[in-house]
Amino acid sequence: MLSEFAWVGGTAPKKRPYWLEQAEITASGYPLFERPLMHDWQRVVRDTKVNGIRKANQRLDAIRRQFKFGDFRIDQTDDTLVSDYAKSKSQQCIKLLAGWMLGRTEQQEAAAAVAGLINHHGLYYNWDDLLEKNKLQPLLMRFQDQAWWRRKIRRVAAQRIEAISRELGFVNRARGIYCSDIGRQEFKRRKQLNLTMMEHTVLENELGEQFTLADLAALSNANPVIRRTELMVRIAGFEAYAKELGYEGWFFTITCPSKYHAAHQFGGRNDKFCGFTQRDAQNYLCDLWSRFRAKAKRNEWRSFGFRVAEPHHDGTPHWHLLLFIHPDDALLFAGALRRYALKEDGKEPGAWHARFKAEKIKEGINPDTGKEYSAAGYIAKYIAKSIDGEHVEQDLYGEDAKASAVNICTWASRNGIRQFQQLGGPSVTAWRELRRLGRLSEEALAEQPPLIKAAVEELERLNQESAASAWAWFCRFADENGKISLWRIVKTAEETLEAIDEDSGEIYEITSPKPLINHYRELLEKDHGIRVMGINETLYVQTRFHTWEVVSATPAEAEAIHQRRTEERNSRAAAAALRRAERDAGCDVEGAPAPPWTGVNNCTGGTEPPDKPEPAPQQILLIS
Known part of the structure; x- marks a missing residue:
């Protein structure tokens, strides 16, 4: 009874603001984001001098709309x-x-x-x-x-x-570097589901050999070690080739204007931020490079190299470019690239120093290390920390490099950002396909056109010394022999038709190839080999000799196949390590590490199938 009169003469409880309650009701509909949404709403109310509640409600409504994809x-x-x-x-x-x-x-x-x-x-x-x-x-x-x-x-x-x-301020150095916690968990979950699927999917070729999809992925560029190694091989090979041509090495860094950055360096919110997404920032850089590339093409500036897309702590991408440029074009190239990089908001404070950096790579011997200055060394750490963090202790923000590599891969995957791109140079697909021919027996290799046979033998010889030297040689080979690209053919199936003999009236069957189409009524194509367009002739060389199909297998059978192939792969790796040790000790060793099995090209489109797949007799061409 006393409780009914407890507040008589006392201070009445303060009523909670109406709009705060409404904001809490709205935010509660998004459990994973409830607290961040309320913190953001209160921040806008607190920091806005005029009509703070209205602007906070408008911002909350705008963010709510982003949660809808149609009605999902x-x-x-x-x-x-x-x-x-x-x-x-x-x-x-x-x-x-x-x-x-x-x-x-x-x-x-x-x-x-x-x-x-x-x-x-x-x-x-x-x-x-x-x-x-x-x-x-x-x-x-x-x-x-x-x-x-x-x-x-x-x-x-x-x-x-x-x-x-x-x-909402949850992707930055202070809260969650590079990517969101939700995204990190979802990426890990999807990756595990994909791995499980690949381990239980069995493929069989025409020879009856069976592999799980996970086994084949481990031999391709899907393997981080192979991916990192191949990138470094091509970069080092580019450097060797550039020295032969007398090109200069330059290292550029391009950063987006401040309005694309959500947070300052130590995690505080950037007041200049205009709500651009990570994809918006990447599209800005792509558009910038596209316009500059058109100018470079008009002026016939000669260059080639690599581009690496890397995130700032808040997920905003920036680019590192390692380019080898002809000395006559280098200063014009660098000056024009700076102008394009500063064309948008180039007069904002700090833009001149922070938005674009250009550094000419030194030549000669580094007095501190006693080794020659290396262009590949400039970009090696960016390659490693964007793949697996191997050989790198810490990232730019002092975080463990291997843990950061997982976050960077998550950032790239979830935002649809391409991390690495070769700029100029020959087709990497042709390089992979040409090395694939190195697995052929001596008898099968002898049946190849003389030009291709000589190229494969030279690649295998150079690969014994250095894979980078082999890529540098391939760059020369591509320049001397014109365009080298992927050869693709339309997939076909045999179709049996009935025909009638007009004289006898007899009905008989004929078999003809029928083009295959996918579910979207598009012609199905498959990689078949490489095409070399020389001055006087064009070679079509088959490099794909296996056909694969999915076969049914129980989880236990798939596990047994996976275990057997893993043991074989480990055995080959141990043998390759032994050969490398013997080679380093000065022994004469035969063989070389097997090239990646992948035929994916990351810089060149496919080509039309030739009218006549069978190559004509070739003349012997000497290869320097």
């Missing part, structure tokens, strides 16, 4: 929810495109039927341009595919979650 909430990362939404959207598109699938409407009318649904998801296409380029039909087919919607949902969700986390 991107913070709902459960695979079942993603699959259910993808299924519903694909079925909706099937109904909208039923008339086109039955041949009753044209492609333009079909595009108009689904335009509203696609636009509702923030996906905008130039339908007329796609129709003109004959790309509209495959796109309409993709709209009806659940797998396409699943990939799109996951890609959009990953980029938006990273952008929202960064916007």
